[in-house]
Amino acid sequence: MQIASLSTEQAPPISVPLRYFAAAPVFLIFSALLLALSGSNPFADLRSGAQIAATHHITLGVMAMVMLGAIQQMLPVVIGSPMPASRIVAWLTFLPLIAGVLLFSASFMLGKMFMLDWAWTLLGLSFLIFIAASLLSLWRATAQNATKTAIFLSIISLAGAVSLGLLLAHGYAAGLPLSYPLLATAHISLALGGWVLLLIIGVSYQVVPMFQLTPNYPKWMTSALAPALFIVLLLKLGLLPFETMPSWSGFFVECLFWLLACSFAVITLKLQSQRRRRVPDAPLSFFRLGMASLLLAAIFSLAALIWPQYSDNLRTLSALAYILGFALSLIQGMLYKIVPFLIWFHLFRGGIKAIKAGVPNMKEIIPEPLMWRHLWLQCATLLTALMAPWSTEVAYLTMLGLLLQGILLAYAIYIGIRVYRHTLKRLMQA
Amino acid sequence: MKTIAEFMTADHKACDHKFADAEVAALDGNWSEAGIAFNAFNDNMLRHFVTEEDLLFPALISAGGPSGPVQMMRMEHDQIRELLSQMTAAVSAKNTQHYSGLSETILMVMQQHNHKEENILYPIMDQILAQQREALMGRLLTV
Numbered sequence: 173m174q175i176a177s178l179s180t181e182q183a184p185p186i187s188v189p190l191r192y193f194a195a196a197p198v199f200l201i202f203s204a205l206l207l208a209l210s211g212s213n214p215f216a217d218l219r220s221g222a223q224i225a226a227t228h229h230i231t232l233g234v235m236a237m238v239m240l241g242a243i244q245q246m247l248p249v250v251i252g253s254p255m256p257a258s259r260i261v262a263w264l265t266f267l268p269l270i271a272g273v274l275l276f277s278a279s280f281m282l283g284k285m286f287m288l289d290w291a292w293t294l295l296g297l298s299f300l301i302f303i304a305a306s307l308l309s310l311w312r313a314t315a316q317n318a319t320k321t322a323i324f325l326s327i328i329s330l331a332g333a334v335s336l337g338l339l340l341a342h343g344y345a346a347g348l349p350l351s352y353p354l355l356a357t358a359h360i361s362l363a364l365g366g367w368v369l370l371l372i373i374g375v376s377y378q379v380v381p382m383f384q385l386t387p388n389y390p391k392w393m394t395s396a397l398a399p400a401l402f403i404v405l406l407l408k409l410g411l412l413p414f415e416t417m418p419s420w421s422g423f424f425v426e427c428l429f430w431l432l433a434c435s436f437a438v439i440t441l442k443l444q445s446q447r448r449r450r451v452p453d454a455p456l457s458f459f460r461l462g463m464a465s466l467l468l469a470a471i472f473s474l475a476a477l478i479w480p481q482y483s484d485n486l487r488t489l490s491a492l493a494y495i496l497g498f499a500l501s502l503i504q505g506m507l508y509k510i511v512p513f514l515i516w517f518h519l520f521r522g523g524i525k526a527i528k529a530g531v532p533n534m535k536e537i538i539p540e541p542l543m544w545r546h547l548w549l550q551c552a553t554l555l556t557a558l559m560a561p562w563s564t565e566v567a568y569l570t571m572l573g574l575l576l577q578g579i580l581l582a583y584a585i586y587i588g589i590r591v592y593r594h595t596l597k598r599l600m601q602a
Numbered sequence: 603m604k605t606i607a608e609f610m611t612a613d614h615k616a617c618d619h620k621f622a623d624a625e626v627a628a629l630d631g632n633w634s635e636a637g638i639a640f641n642a643f644n645d646n647m648l649r650h651f652v653t654e655e656d657l658l659f660p661a662l663i664s665a666g667g668p669s670g671p672v673q674m675m676r677m678e679h680d681q682i683r684e685l686l687s688q689m690t691a692a693v694s695a696k697n698t699q700h701y702s703g704l705s706e707t708i709l710m711v712m713q714q715h716n717h718k719e720e721n722i723l724y725p726i727m728d729q730i731l732a733q734q735r736e737a738l739m740g741r742l743l744t745v
Contacts (some may be wrong), residue, residue, distance in 0.1 A: 249718070251716065252718075254723055342674050378717075382713040383709070385618050385621075430679045448619055449622045449626075451625055451626060451629045509710075513707075516707055517711075523607060527684050532703075533700075533704050534703060535699075535702060535703030535706055535708045536709065
């Protein structure tokens with residue numbers, strides 16, 4: 173039993189998670205600008221250079237950035253085991269990640285592929301340190317729960333996705349004769365199907381019942397879903413190199429993956445509909461939008477299997493629903509819960525003196541109307557994204573939506589940090 | 603017979619339910635109902651803390667249990683008590699906006715706190731206090 177883990181002193185300093193959360197919206201803004209610079213409609217071809225650069229700004233600059241901050245904050249509470257050397261890990265992951273993403277996109281936008289070698293070295297360093305530190309933390313934890321298993325499998329998938337990503341990047345830089353489409357498929361499957369989905373599942377097991385007072389996830393789901401998804405992913409990877417395998421095997425594995433993903437979305441939506449806490453809550457609506465988008469992504473991918481003649485378009489829609497709808501909605505919704513709580517928590521730790529001097533409550537840290545406006549903006553962006561592949565004008569609306577979302581999120585986090593600084597100053601003077 | 607973890611976790615859930623009833627009524631502006639539900643929530647919480655602070659924590663410490671985590675839980679109880687007293691003032695003032703912000707805050711604090719107790723501290727109690735459990739459970743029911 174990890175007794176020491178009850179200590180709040182194990183929570184990292186507020187600057188550790190906040191630096192990642194403050195940087196993430198800047199990358200969302202950059203992703204919109206990169207898409208706008210592409211010259212043509214980047215949503216018509218998801219493999220264009222500008223689209224690859226912009227997608228990685230979202231997956232690495234926003235999604236991985238928030239994950240790095242959130243995991244360091246979450247592990248002490250959820251599994252009772254903090255990250256080792258949190259400040260050092262923070263600097264050694266944060267700066268190389270930023271520099272790596274910027275170099276990655278620069279190499280695609282400028283057509284200077286040799287820069288990919290610099291990019292992958294920095295990204296590799298950042299992820300190597302993060303993966304090693306989180307695995308050490310998981311290994312030290314004695315608490316056994318479904319979240320721990322899901323996070324572990326998510327980190328393993330991340331390690332696989334990163335390794336393949338580094339290989340692809342080096343291959344492009346050095347002009348190596350690799351099987352690029354096959355490696356890219358494996359890289360995307362591990363990143364989106366493994367890392368992102370398993371992490372969201374593990375976190376949801378904790379936060380869905382906690383934030384909305386819903387019943388717990390059913391036992392069969394918490395014990396079986398994450399391992400089953402991981403096995404299905406491994407099966408998918410195992411089948412990839414064998415072009416001679418009967419096509420029904422790939423069909424079967426992909427159906428199984430989406431059915432498992434749908435079961436998670438359906439159960440989550442059902443639990444949320446049974447919540448005791450029946451009050452309007454913007455982060456909850458972000459969460460539900462995310463789950464609906466996951467179902468939509470599944471429908472598009474399953475339709476692509478049934479109607480292969482429309483496969484390209486349907487898979488593009490699935491990817492857009494998955495990244496912009498599912499992942500981005502959940503991440504932004506979670507930030508609107510985590511950031512105000514972290515700020516409140518660190519201010520309230522001041523004890524009696526802080527309490528007497530007055531600490532703003534969570535809704536006085538980031539104003540609620542701003543979160544609701546952001547939610548509607550996210551809905552509109554998603555709707556336009558699903559039409560963007562067929563219209564350049566609509567594609568510009570999607571870029572505008574992403575740009576405005578980045579600005580709004582950056583502003584919300586800035587307001588939070590400003591409240592923190594002002595209150596801290598007031599507490600010092602009190 | 604129930605374990606300490608099962609009994610105290612069920613008590614957390616009962617507090618959560620009262621919390622939700624009070625919040626829904628307060629945000630609807632139904633202050634007569636909100637007042638009743640909030641008082642029930644407040645009473646349940648304070649009684650739960652007394653159970654822990656006067657009975658379970660001392661029993662754990664005298665059986666050689668860890669004092670650091672217990673101290674930490676007491677500190678979090680003080681934080682929650684402070685939020686409860688601010689919520690009492692918001693109910694008296696019928697201030698929906700203030701109540702809503704405090705309610706959001708106390709939920710996060712309470713859930714984090716409960717999570718640590720349910721997953722770490724109560725299982726330790728069930729382990730260390732195994733021999734006195736029957737007597738303790740009898741006293742728990744009378745608090």
